[in-house]
Amino acid sequence: MILSVFFSSIQKSFWDLVIFCRYPLILVLVMVSTTSCRFDAYPTLLAKDGVLDASTANFSGETINLTGKWEFYWNEFLDPKLESPKQKSYLKVGVPWFSQENEDGENYPSFGFATYRLTVILPDSPNTEGEPLAVLIPVLHSAYKMYVNGELVAENGTIAKTAKDHKPSFHIKIIPLSRVSKKLDLVIHISNFSHKYAGIHGIIRFGKLQNIIRIWNVNNTITWVIMIFMLLLAAYHALVYFINRSERNALRMAFVYLGILILSSTLIETKILFNLFPDEYCVSLFRLSRLGFVLIMYFGAYILLSLTQMRFFKRMIVVLKIYALLFAGVAIFTPISHLAEISFHFEFLSTIFVFLGLFSVSLAMYFQRKQSRLYFFSLLLAIIGGAIDLFLIVNPNFGYRPMGLVSLYFFIFPQTLGVTLGLVRVYKRSESLSKELYKRKEALEKKVKARTMELEKANRWKANFVSLISHDLRSPLNSVNQILDVIDFSFAESTEVEKKKFLEICKTGVTQSLRMLEQLLDVSRFDAFGTKLIQTRFSVNDLLNEIIESVEPLATLKGIRIQKDTPIQAEIIADRTLIGEVFKNILTNSIKYSYLNSEVWVGVSYKGKWLAVEIRDRGLGMSEEQIHKLTGEENIKSMPGTAGERGTGLGLQLCMNILEAHFGKLRIKSVLGVGSAFEISLSKSTKSVLLVDDSGNFRTDLAEVMRRNQWIVIEAGNGEEALSHLSRITPSLLITDLQMPGMNGISLIHEWEGRRHQNQKIPIILVSSDAPLSGGEKFLEEEGLETIVSAYFSKMYKAEDLCQQIESILD
Template sequence: MIFRVSFSSIQKSFSASVKFCRYPLIFGLVLLFTSSCHLELSPTLLAKDGVLDGRNLKFAEDTVNLIGKWEFYWNEFLDPNAPSPNNRSYMQVGVPWFSQQNEDGEEYPSFGYATYRLTILLPEGESNQEPYALLVPVLHSAYKIYANGTLVAENGTIGKNSETHVPSFHTKIVPILNGKEKVDLVIHISNYSHKFAGIHGIIRFGKLHNIIQVWNNYHSASCIILIFMGILSIYHALVYLINRSEKNALRMSFVYLGILILSATLTETRILFNFFSDDYCIPLFRFSRIGFVIVLFYGGSVLLNLAQMRIFKKMLVLLKVYSLTFLLVSILTPVKHLALISYYFEYLSAIFVLIGLFSVSLALYFQRKESKLYFFSLFLAVLGGVIDIILISHPNFGFRPMGLFSLYFFIIPQTLGVTFGLVRVYKRSESISKELYKRKEALEKKVKARTAELEKANRWKANFVSLISHDLRSPLNSVNQILDVIDFSFSETSEEEKKKFLEICKTGVTQSLKMLEQLLDVSRFDAFGTKLMQTRFSVNELLNEIIESVEPLATLKGIRIQKDTPIQAEIIADRTLIGEVFKNILTNSIKYSYLNSEVWLGVSFKGKWLSVEIRDRGLGMSEEQIHKLTGEENIKSTPGTAGERGTGLGLRLCMNILEAHFGKLRIKSVLGVGSSFEISLSKSTKSVLLVDDSGNFRSDLAEVMRRNQWIVIEAGNGEEALSHLARITPSLIITDLHMPGMNGISLIHEWEGKRNQNQKIPIILISSDAPLSGGNSFLEEEGLETIVSAYLSKMYKADDLCQQIEMILV
């Protein structure tokens, strides 16, 4: 036993630890994946004054990044075979030339042409072995490379103006046949089509087989990423098709599509550019901007919708306009302006990233759904972007920038979140299926139970009618006989005798009328419970009316009715039927009280109940008699203390009425001393009008709400609900969306048109078609978003649905 308890506590502690550390674990996995794919550290060797000393490097094992300061000649194409001129200057490679300054402190413009020159000193004894090679990224945006005076690579067409310049975004492996102990690299570059100009990427140098291996690694990683993004895009689209309420899944599908476009055009391998000729360079560049717009708009939509606040909905409209403008700029702007304009649009997009971060922060503060996951992943994405900027600005670190991998910090946690959500949906569906099966079994049991109740009620009614017929026959026969006597000897009968006979006839007819009234009440209150006509009323006023109606009967027997009602109490119930209960019990108390005694009546609160107690001093009852009165067996009427007769079924009728009101009747009695009847009714004033054409669902939910101290008024359709609303103002209206005749939407519109300004009642709409979360956008189309408090699914269990309703009303 001790071992079992210890193991259970260890298991709980482990689960709690995993739950607490789940986001750091995700971060660690993403970082590990990213590091293995992209954060490679090459030997850090900086070029100084245009010379890179690699004589001590082992090129058979490693490659080297050609970073540091190269010779730089602005607006010149040097002769690659001529020695370096004296007017040399130096430029840091790995960053664009527009971010650097010349000797006069002036920044270089983006558009122009230049020559880069670097001398690489090689290790001794390796000159006649395997050839060297260069891995050349996109150098923005046309170039020629010379090695020791020989042209070894050409990309696009270099020119001294935009008319002669033809851009190219290809990446290349450039073999260098070398027979010397150094390599003199000369690169002519021109740029008139892109904001980032010069040797912006990092050229890698090494033995040919190592360069090919590096290229294969990059290319394989890029292909895997493209396939992964495509699968994720399709996966999220399928998630949306499975569960239409998951709109974020559809948005994320487009985000992955946009990242796929960016990965195919912006990562170092430039896969799409390498697949096509230079004629498609500018169209592909425009295509990459479209991918950026897709990521911006749909990613921003996910973040701005998370906080569920109006201000962010306005921001979403602004984002839509901004994205559409960016899209038109990317498609229609002339080439010579495209790079500069799109550059500013990209940087301005950071504003929406900050707004999205603010939205997610507020969502986290208000504890919105999935807010922790979004905040954590967006924080990582921003962190990755900051790291990118630092690495791009400082290539001397030796690390290559992560590039699009900062976006993966964002999307991978989202994929995990959507997957977990889908798993929860499937688990919920499985749970609902099981619940439906259980409900089916429970429904079959209820049908059997209701059938048995109906048969019992029919037997009870048959017995009741039999007893009424018997009791009605006796007084009517007596009346008929007396009338025969009067008719036979009318002239011989004295006036006093005639008066006596008429009093007897009047008493018999009055008694028969009372029995008929009771029969009518029972016919209204059928086996399944009456359709209660509930209103809010004063119990004290009703008791005063009942006392006034039975006062003559009490006076005839010399009985005093003593009332003790120190409180003013109001309840919600069927006033007529509750009055029948009070009248029946009070009449019975008078009927079975001794002459010249008293009947005491009191009203008080007992916890959640309103108690009305009636005590008499009369015949009293034994435990067996009480059991028979409250049971189902047929009973024989017992005469009152003055010989009054009855059916014996009035008390059972009272109990049925109280049961329909979820009330109680307690009886205490002592033979020869008297009886006490305590009627308990709920004092709750929380009332709900429950409108649904499904009797089973309505009765199940009504029963749960009544257990939670709600006064439930049921209606089977919209017309019946409006008739209830004409008599009472409930605290809440719950209505089904789909009903025959007047549906839920029509009922709400009808009620809004009829109600007074002071009758503002919360309304909850329910439907079996409603998703388990969200899906209430149609309320805006109907103009009901400010009227309907919530739209809930009927697929929840009655207890869960009642809990959600009470949470909404808090």
Template sequence: MIFRVFFSSIQKSFCNTVKFCRYPLICLLVLGGTISCRFDAYPTLLADQGVLDGHSVNFRRDTIPLIGQWEFYWNEFLDPKQVSPTNKSYLKVGVPWFSQANEEGEGYPSYGYATYRLKVRLPKRTNQSQPYSLFVPVLHSAYKMYANGQLVAENGKLGINVATHEPSFHTKILPLTSVNGDLDLVIHISNFSHKYAGIHGLIRLGHLDRIIPLWNVNYTVSWMIMLFLGFLSIYHALVYFINRSEKNALRMSYVYLGILILSSTLIESRILFNLFPDTFCMPLFRFSRIGIVIVLYFGASILLSLAQMRVFKKVISFLKLYCLTFLMVSVLTPVRHLAEIVFYFETLSAFFILVSLVSVSLALYLQRKDSQLYFYSLVLAVFGGIIDLLLISNPNFGYRPMGLVSLYLFILPQTLGVTFGLVRVYKRSESISKELYKRKEALEKKVKARTMELEKANRWKANFVSLISHDLRSPLNSVNQILDVIDFSFSETSEEEKKKFLGICKSGVSQSLRMLEQLLDVSRFDAFGTKLIQTKFSVNELLNEIIESIEPLATLKGIRIQKDTPIEAEIIADRTLIGEVFKNILTNSIKYSYLNSEVWVGVSFKGKWLSVEIRDRGLGMSEEQIHKLNGDENIKSTPGTAGERGTGLGLQLCMNILEAHFGKLRINSVLGVGSSFEISLSKSTKSVLLVDDSGNFRSELAEVMRRNQWIVIEAGNGEEALSHLARITPSLIITDLHMPGMNGISLIHEWEGRRNQNQKIPIILISSDAPLTGGETFLEEEGLETIVSAYLSKMYKAEDLCQQIELILE
């Protein structure tokens, strides 16, 4: 048994740990998978001053990137057969020439033309050796390539100005069949159409049988990524059409579409550029920037709306204008200015990424839905982007940039999140169906129980009326007989006797009036419980009023009322009915106390309860009498110490009133010594006005909230709710959307028009039409997003709904 408990404890701790760390684990798995796919280690062989020594490379097994320092000739197309040029300088490849400086410290502009030259020393070939070949990525943005003085490739059209230059973004495999010894590689490049100019990618050298599989892998992986992104875009769109409240799923569908465009135009294989001739080069370049706009707008919209704060809604409006301008620039700007202007827009987009990170961080702090998942995935995406910048600016690290992988780090966890959310929705739908069936059964049982309660209440009221009729008849008959006597012999009756008879009549009428007051109070109880009119009041002031009203009764018996109320206590309850409880118990204490004795009244706090205790020195009660009082059995009233009579229903009335307030009455008594009555009332000032025309739903939710220490004030429609709000300011208003007469929205607007500026009460709107998630859209459509805290579904169980309400208020 001990081992089982110990194992269960370990299992529970492990599950809690995994649940807490689930989002970091998912993101780390994605990061590990992408690293294994994209981070290919290269040999650390580097060119130095235009020479790369590859004698020791085993080309049967390896391919090498031609990285390091190449000879560089700015604004010159060098003769490929020229042996030793005089004006040489050196430049790193793998980064654009505009980010580097010449020997005089001056930077190169993006637009211009130049020559790169590299001498590669190769191992001696044998007759069985495969021919060498080059895998050439996009060289921005037009080039001619010479190997040992012979032209081996031409891409686009070289030019020394915009008019003669035509760009091309094709990738190529170039067999070098004529190269037997060392390789003298000369590349003429011109660029008047792209910000990143020169040898920005890395050229790979190797045997043809090693280069072709490398190309095939890259090409195949690129197509698989594109197909996968297309599938995910359709998948998220379907998720949205299945559950229209999942607006983020639709946004993620567009994000995937944008990344699909980027993947087809920007990753190494350049699939779209390779499928079309060079005449489509600039239209495809514009098309790739449209992909950036789509990813920026819809991705940032998801993140900025996560914190649910007004300031980020303004940022989204600015983002919409910015992306529209970016789109127009990408489509309409002339070619000669396109790359430079678009580059500035791409740089400024970092602002929205930083603001999105702030939004997600605040959402995480405020514990918004899915904030952990978005936070970790965005941090990893930013981390991947920073690594990309480092690798691009330092190609000698020997690793390729991750490229779009940093975006994959962001989007793939979102797909998992949406999928898990969809699974949760279906599970919840199944759970709700089962719950509805259970509720149907429970409702049938409740109807039977309520029917029995109604019959019981009717019997109790019938007995009560019977008793009241009996007790009212006796004093009124006595009064009637005395009045007959006075009327018959009025002139013969002395003044002293007249006063005596009038006193008896007044006493009988007063007793009858007290009984009638009790009858009127009891009439406020019906088969569905007590109709409470709750307000916030001081218990001490109410006790003072009650004691003052019954002081004459105590004085007649020489009884002193001793009050001990050292604390100031305020509660929310029906003041009239609680006053009836105090009055009834104090009157009973005086009634059954010995002459010239004392009744003690004390007020104190006991934990979550306010305790009002009343003690007397009188007849007391037996255990059997106390048991009958706590039961449903009707009891006959016993005369007081001065012969006072009653109905026997006073304490039962008090218990019913306290039960309606979820209070308690404890009785301790000793025969011949006296009794102690302790009234316990909730001291909570958490009050909620619950407005719903469905009595069953309202009573069920009210009962759960009362168990959670809420003071619940119930109303069946908007008009009744406003009458309550005129008397009391609750801590929270929960209102149904659809109600006869004044519905929930009309109630909210009416209350907003009536309330004072300092009466800001949180409002929660509920409805059976509300979606299980994503009710913010409805509030925005109705213009209630700044007034209503949440829009929740009534399909939740009362316990779950109460838990959600308390989380919102925190």
């Protein structure tokens, strides 16, 4: 047992740790896998003093990168057919020349012109099987001419020694080399008067033509996939916003993806847009790339700074707006000769907002804002990815290429995940609410329909009752009135026998009228909200004895014997007065329609879960059609009894309504001319519950379920009404709501505890919509009810589940 608890504790702690670290674990895995894909072939083949020894390279399936130190001649265009000058300087390629120092220890300026030169020593047979070699030339900022062994093989843009004659071009080219010996002499003239990053900033690849084309196709395809993906993500986030207008961050992320789309098409090594358009659009596309950066910076930083919802960061958002507008103005209107320099400073200052965003997200995580952990780790890894990129740019010979926009993907993809999960949660919540509303609507419609039918039935029945009562009351009262007129007119001439006869007739008429009025008062207890039951626990045998005693004079007048067969002592919980009315009504009818000098049999027995009270007579009996009419809703007229007795014809319907309110049953068996048998079935269960709640819907639903589980349910709408019931009956269980108008649940419990006798202790269940789905013991301890209340349950459970939990507590 101890080991089981120990291992389960370790397992729980492990999974808690995994859940806490899920974001950094996933993102580190993505970072490592992405970085590993950027490994370049032959990282150790580096040029030294303008010479690259590739005599041992295998060109069959690989390419080599022409990295290392090349010969470099500042502000000179050397003749490619002549030997190199004796005075030489060397410069690393893959890094712009403005970030490197000359012999005097000063950095080269961005604007100017120069010559790069490299000698490549090839294997004895570099182009085996007659396959040509080729070079893949990336963007060499920003115009160049390339010579191989003294021959011009490529030209991009217009090189010049002045900004006036210079024309930039950002095209990428694949140059096949038809005649290559063991030695390859590369000379590149470059001029730059338009871009901050000047010189051979990219990596020139050299190898077989088919391998070069394969590399280009792969890189080009990947770039197109990324661009299409960014476009789809931008459209997706815009759609999320239009679906749910509260998701404003989704719209901001759409603009972030649009900015990444622009950068992917203009800054990645493939330079898709620059290759699609001629050189006349080069400057415009360069300005567009700056606008893409502005979009990413503004909307990405806006999301991060608004996460904490603090006043300081709200002010920073205002500063961010001004900064983004200025940056956009610079990108659009600044002359090309100054655009690169000014935009470079704006890009550098943008790191301030990156670190402000990290600070904002850190505070948001401290304050446990929504999705703050996801933002924190994604932004942190994006910063780490950017730092790694800077290191790889400065050290192109390290063997890895910069990740470029991959570090930015670390930030945006988790946000997409967060937006998507938020949308899914909203959708699921909306779907759940829709289903719940639909179910409630259906249930409400059913309840309204059933209640409407009940009201219509009750109204028809009451209307018919009043109509028949008025008719039947009028007849005996008219007779009494006429007889009194006769007595008044001829009182002196009438004999004593006649006077006594007249008085007997008047008494019979008045008695019949009083009985009808009593029935009318009983009917008044059936209102629009159903029967108001005053339930108590009583002996059925004692009640039957009282009823038989009250109707015995009627039976004696007709010579009818009432025979009892009650071998069991049965107790039930019900409204004693109304159940007595049922017994009296049916027993009176049996006497009414029995033949003279016959007998009526009354028996009590158990039948399964029911207590059966059976009354049989030997009288007129009924046909199936008459029984159907009696138990239906049709207007019927009472038939006279065997001695001419009259009635309303509604006594049996009144009995059936009373039994229906008690969830009882009435079965009628009859043979015309032989007699009838009436079986009254009542629940023999004494498992009773007093259900106290001011919510009629909750009370009705739970009461219906508990009655199906053989509970006698006594309902009360507030604490005062519950105490009234408790003064008459002690139920098996008390269920009360916590919050009710007037006397709440806690007050009711304390009041009951103060009033009850020592032998009246019953289990108490407290329910509330504020209660937790589990662990309500703490609340009971705080209220000092832990020894009085058995359980504290939430009303959010379904009625069936709540009933099951209540019964499990009692068991």
